[in-house]
Amino acid sequence: MRAALVVTGTEVLEGRVKDENGAMVAASLASAGVAVDRITVVGDGLDEIRSAVAEALGRGVDLVVTTGGLGPTHDDRTMEAVAAAAGVPLRLDEEALVMVRAAIATVPARASEDVREFGARKQATLPVGAVALPPPGTAPGAVLDAGQAVIVVLPGPPWECAASWRSASAVPQVAAVLGADGAAAPLELRLANVVESEFMEALMRRGSADDGLVVGVCARPGELEVTVRPPGGAADDFVSFLEREFPGAIFSRDGSTVEEVIGSALTARGEMLGTAESCTGGLIGARLTSMPGSSGWYAGGVVSYANEVKERALGVPADVLERHGAVSREVAEAMARGAQAHVGCDWAIAVTGVAGPGGGTAEKPVGLVYLAIAGPPGVEVRELRLHGDRERIRMRAATIALHLLRAALDA
Amino acid sequence: MRAALVVTGTEVLEGRVKDENGAMVAASLASAGVAVDRITVVGDGLDEIRSAVAEALGRGVDLVVTTGGLGPTHDDRTMEAVAAAAGVPLRLDEEALVMVRAAIATVPARASEDVREFGARKQATLPVGAVALPPPGTAPGAVLDAGQAVIVVLPGPPWECAASWRSASAVPQVAAVLGADGAAAPLELRLANVVESEFMEALMRRGSADDGLVVGVCARPGELEVTVRPPGGAADDFVSFLEREFPGAIFSRDGSTVEEVIGSALTARGEMLGTAESCTGGLIGARLTSMPGSSGWYAGGVVSYANEVKERALGVPADVLERHGAVSREVAEAMARGAQAHVGCDWAIAVTGVAGPGGGTAEKPVGLVYLAIAGPPGVEVRELRLHGDRERIRMRAATIALHLLRAALDA
Numbered sequence: 121m122r123a124a125l126v127v128t129g130t131e132v133l134e135g136r137v138k139d140e141n142g143a144m145v146a147a148s149l150a151s152a153g154v155a156v157d158r159i160t161v162v163g164d165g166l167d168e169i170r171s172a173v174a175e176a177l178g179r180g181v182d183l184v185v186t187t188g189g190l191g192p193t194h195d196d197r198t199m200e201a202v203a204a205a206a207g208v209p210l211r212l213d214e215e216a217l218v219m220v221r222a223a224i225a226t227v228p229a230r231a232s233e234d235v236r237e238f239g240a241r242k243q244a245t246l247p248v249g250a251v252a253l254p255p256p257g258t259a260p261g262a263v264l265d266a267g268q269a270v271i272v273v274l275p276g277p278p279w280e281c282a283a284s285w286r287s288a289s290a291v292p293q294v295a296a297v298l299g300a301d302g303a304a305a306p307l308e309l310r311l312a313n314v315v316e317s318e319f320m321e322a323l324m325r326r327g328s329a330d331d332g333l334v335v336g337v338c339a340r341p342g343e344l345e346v347t348v349r350p351p352g353g354a355a356d357d358f359v360s361f362l363e364r365e366f367p368g369a370i371f372s373r374d375g376s377t378v379e380e381v382i383g384s385a386l387t388a389r390g391e392m393l394g395t396a397e398s399c400t401g402g403l404i405g406a407r408l409t410s411m412p413g414s415s416g417w418y419a420g421g422v423v424s425y426a427n428e429v430k431e432r433a434l435g436v437p438a439d440v441l442e443r444h445g446a447v448s449r450e451v452a453e454a455m456a457r458g459a460q461a462h463v464g465c466d467w468a469i470a471v472t473g474v475a476g477p478g479g480g481t482a483e484k485p486v487g488l489v490y491l492a493i494a495g496p497p498g499v500e501v502r503e504l505r506l507h508g509d510r511e512r513i514r515m516r517a518a519t520i521a522l523h524l525l526r527a528a529l530d531a
Numbered sequence: 532m533r534a535a536l537v538v539t540g541t542e543v544l545e546g547r548v549k550d551e552n553g554a555m556v557a558a559s560l561a562s563a564g565v566a567v568d569r570i571t572v573v574g575d576g577l578d579e580i581r582s583a584v585a586e587a588l589g590r591g592v593d594l595v596v597t598t599g600g601l602g603p604t605h606d607d608r609t610m611e612a613v614a615a616a617a618g619v620p621l622r623l624d625e626e627a628l629v630m631v632r633a634a635i636a637t638v639p640a641r642a643s644e645d646v647r648e649f650g651a652r653k654q655a656t657l658p659v660g661a662v663a664l665p666p667p668g669t670a671p672g673a674v675l676d677a678g679q680a681v682i683v684v685l686p687g688p689p690w691e692c693a694a695s696w697r698s699a700s701a702v703p704q705v706a707a708v709l710g711a712d713g714a715a716a717p718l719e720l721r722l723a724n725v726v727e728s729e730f731m732e733a734l735m736r737r738g739s740a741d742d743g744l745v746v747g748v749c750a751r752p753g754e755l756e757v758t759v760r761p762p763g764g765a766a767d768d769f770v771s772f773l774e775r776e777f778p779g780a781i782f783s784r785d786g787s788t789v790e791e792v793i794g795s796a797l798t799a800r801g802e803m804l805g806t807a808e809s810c811t812g813g814l815i816g817a818r819l820t821s822m823p824g825s826s827g828w829y830a831g832g833v834v835s836y837a838n839e840v841k842e843r844a845l846g847v848p849a850d851v852l853e854r855h856g857a858v859s860r861e862v863a864e865a866m867a868r869g870a871q872a873h874v875g876c877d878w879a880i881a882v883t884g885v886a887g888p889g890g891g892t893a894e895k896p897v898g899l900v901y902l903a904i905a906g907p908p909g910v911e912v913r914e915l916r917l918h919g920d921r922e923r924i925r926m927r928a929a930t931i932a933l934h935l936l937r938a939a940l941d942a
Contacts, residue, residue, distance in 0.1 A: 131749035133567045135558025136719075136756060138549060142572070147546025156544045158579075159572035161553070164747075168569075193731045193748065235732045277750065279919040308547075320604045321646045336575075337604065338542035339688065345547060395813075395834065401820025402806075402813030405834040409812025412888050412921055420840035422833055423806065423816040428875050429831035433844060464839050477823050508690040510823055 121154045121300045123183040124176035128198055129276060130163040141187035141274065141281040148285065149183075150306070152298040157181060164189060169201035177205060177269055183297045184269055185285075188276030190259035192239030199262070202273055203247035206266040210245050216252035216260050217244035223258045251291060256283035263291045270294055306336075306349035309359065310372035312523045314344050322365040333358055341512060342519035343378075371526060378522045379411050385529040386417035386467070391496075393525070394465035395421030396434055396455035398446065398472040399489065403518045419465045424455065434458030445484065447472050449501050452490035460494050467495040467529070469521050473504070475513045489517045493528050500528060532565045532711045534594040535587035539609055540687060541574040552598040552685065552692040559696065560594075561717075563709040568592060575600060580612035588616060588680055594708045595680055596696075599687030601670035603650030610673070613684055614658035617677040621656050627663035627671050628655035634669045662702060667694035674702045681705055717747075717760035720770065721783035723934045725755050733776045744769055752923060753930035754789075782937060789933045790822050796940040797828035797878070802907075804936070805876035806832030807845055807866040809857065809883040810900065814929045830876045835866065845869030856895065858883050860912050863901035871905050878906040878940070880932050884915070886924045900928045904939050911939060 125145055131137040142159045149156055157179060162168040169189065176184045189198030203210050220240045243259050246252060250262040250273075259275040261284035270293045274284045288294050311319075316339045323335070331354040336347040346362075348355040362370060371381055386393055395404050402423045408414050422433045427446055430436040436454040444450040455470035473489030480486035487506040492499055502524060506513045536556055542548040553570045560567055568590060573579040580600065587595045600609030614621050631651045654670050657663060661684075664672040670686040672695035681704045685695045699705050722730075727750045734746070742765040747758040757773075759766040773781060782792055797804055806815050813834045819825050833844045838857055841847040847865040855861040866881035884900030891897035898917040903910055913935060917924045 129749070130747055131756065132554070133557055133570060134561040134758070135554045135556070135567075136561075136758075137749060137751070138551060138554045140549060143543070143546045143549045145546070146544055150545040150547075156546075157574075158583075159544060161570035161572070163568075172569075191750075192728060193734075195747070232732060235728065235735065239728060239731070279923045282920070306545075316602060316604065317646065317650065320650070321643060323604075324646065336541050336606070338540070338548060340548070345542065347541075347545070347547075392837075394840075397813070397816075399820075400817070401825075401829075402808070402816025402832070402834065405808075405813025405836075406811070406817045409810075409834075409836060409886075410922060410925070414812075415836055415890075418812075418836055420834040420836035420844070421813070422844065423813065423820075423831040425816075425820060425826055425829055425831035426803075426875075429805075432875055433831070433833065433873060462844055464837075464843055479826075509693070511821060512690045514821070 122181045124181045125159040126172045126186040127161045128188040140278045166197045170204045173205035185272045187274045190275045208248045213246045223255045253287040256280040306347040307351040308375040309346040311344040311369040341516040391466035392419045394459040394463035394468045396459040396470040399475040452492035456492035456494035491521045533592045535592045536570040537583045537597040538572045539599040551689045577608045581615045584616035596683045601686045619659045624657045634666045664698040667691040717758040718762040719786040720757040722755040722780040752927040802877035803830045805870040805874035805879045807870040807881040810886040863903035867903035867905035902932045
């Protein structure tokens with residue numbers, strides 16, 4: 121089964137918004153073993169959307185998913201475009217109208233009754249033959265069986281899009297596509313501390329195995345993501361090969377993230393984690409607390425951006441700061457121990473570094489970062505010298521710190 | 532001038548990575564007044580990339596920008612695909628080879644000499660006639676003048692892509708496209724606390740003005756982004772109209788973010804900010820510290836996820852926690868005052884709430900959030916009842932808190 125995604129929104133074409141919906145639907149399709157042949161991002165214009173949907177139908181895909189352009193305003197024209205591409209007219213769907221009116225009634229009435237009713241009728245106007253999806257916001261999505269392909273029309277705001285996609289997945293025509301080859305989902309591995317060139321060299325050493333495996337590699341800051349398809353015996357042999365080549369590097373075999381692995385390990389141990397962040401400024405805390413249930417294993421932390429906060433909230437001695445500087449092995453260790461004591465936790469991650477673009481010196485250049493992990497076995501400190509811009513240095517420091525903790529929990 | 536973007540990468544089609552490069556290049560083109568007609572995301576296959584580039588050329592655009600697929604491995608085929616689409620052969624570029632070898636020499640040698648040289652030659656093989664760009668990592672991008680259009684080929688890792696795009700922008704053929712209609716960049720407004728339906732009603736009240744303006748609206752959590760083009764007299768009249776309709780709502784007229792506006796206001800006042808975050812877990816600190824130079828106005832904060840941390844690190848009295856619960860007006864206020872005292876700052880933002888999916892009760896449902904802003908004039912507390920999933924509630928609480936502070940700094 122093959123699918124195509126059409127993401128609409130001039131704000132995406134102008135780079136003001138990063139598309140999240142395409143990635144969300146694509147990941148869901150991939151996990152069901154449905155291949156996405158193309159994601160097309162177009163503007164809000166009727167003809168742009170219509171031609172992108174028509175091209176996807178022309179490529180013979182089984183499923184077309186559109187996102188965005190379902191709002192109450194004049195520039196929301198996706199339903200019209202989908203109807204045109206599928207060659208059916210539009211009509212006011214009375215059932216959809218009831219759902220939209222009910223949804224609008226729960227929103228504080230800041231627009232007049234007339235405007236609200238106008239918007240309701242606009243949002244309930246669907247291609248003939250389409251099934252309306254319950255609106256998570258005020259715009260209903262729709263599923264249209266267009267003969268050779270099924271077209272799913274989803275709203276643009278990411279949480280509405282995700283909720284509508286869940287509803288759409290239960291509609292029989294969509295479920296049929298998703299269920300058709302569920303066994304084809306790839307094996308998804310994550311490796312820590314392996315760079316792409318090493319991985320490539322390992323592949324070359326292995327030689328061509330004639331095992332029919334397709335191996336995909338994607339480098340992320342501090343991690344390597346490897347997909348192997350089809351799953352099964354040959355893929356398992358390949359995993360064993362990687363285990364020998366890169367001992368301890370594979371930390372996930374089911375797509376679970378480092379945050380999830382850490383959460384499970386801490387839960388199993390009945391221990392709590394805290395953070396002391398300087399240059400990452402809260403990124404690690406934000407990543408950990410994005411996990412539902414993280415309050416069971418994450419106590420909290422201190423963002424000690426200023427030196428006074430390192431002293432006051434973490435108890436880093438003033439003379440250690442003075443003697444070694446805020447970006448030092450000694451301060452990283454004192455921050456981690458301070459988090460254990462002041463936050464009150466079994467394990468602590470501390471990060472201090474120069475994220476740039478300013479603040480670097482010859483001795484302590486931009487990219488110099490010290491990480492410390494404190495736990496029941498003691499404290500471990502690591503020096504990093506990272507490249508790239510401010511965001512890359514921060515993201516990478518956060519990822520490497522999480523992996524250092526993961527390895528310590530695993531030990 | 533019109534451009535098309537072709538993003539390559541099976542990992543994007545499978546939803547394992549959200550594309551950042553398309554958005555980065557699109558934003559840069561938009562600010563230069565170059566319209567992007569389409570962003571096409573395709574997999575790593577030679578023919579997929581070739582046909583997407585060929586289709587873009589066929590649409591008659593002036594510029595095609597590709598990202599990704601320049602690595603040393605067998606599945607990196609973008610140069611080959613671009614050459615095929617442009618109808619030119621490939622050749623080993625000796626100048627590029629020198630640059631790639633030099634770049635590889637700075638990377639720790641974990642692969643063998645043979646593998647490294649193989650990869651260097653692969654990465655230095657470019658379409659005939661292409662100008663190699665200096666490699667920020669090890670892969671050089673390229674600029675190819677294909678007659679009617681210029682093709683820019685950029686590497687995939689986001690920081691390499693951004694650096695190569697800056698290099699490419701200085702190449703005369705690309706600079707000519709970017710400089711052709713620089714005056715056409717739209718006016719970009721940001722409004723706080725206005726929802727799309729209110730905005731639409733205001734537009735209807737205004738009626739059709741025959742002023743030739745094209746107004747685009749994009750709703751983001753807690754903000755509305757409005758673009759008006761072309762800029763100039765009519766656009767300025769439109770801004771005056773919005774100021775009368777939504778007094779105080781426009782907080783940015785040059786695309787600057789709420790974080791930037793806060794940083795400027797604090798710098799002008801010579802005052803410092805701190806944070807006390809519970810359900811947002813560090814998101815606000817991470818957003819503030821993503822700004823270069825934020826150490827000049829952000830002292831740090833406490834992520835007080837557990838109640839013990841609220842008591843211990845922020846001095847929230849145990850009896851206040853017991854009497855009112857962690858998610859309460861009183862605890863939000865005590866957290867903000869505690870941040871002022873314990874972090875040591877003039878202003879403090881505090882957030883406590885139920886982000887879900889668990890932890891909600893009839894009295895305190897998922898989405899109930901209390902914000903407090905403490906500053907020299909006193910403390911202000913706000914109750915929010917937010918909808919959506921965990922990430923949406925967290926993001927939205929963070930954005931609304933930042934706007935509450937911005938308004939307080941503005942008062």
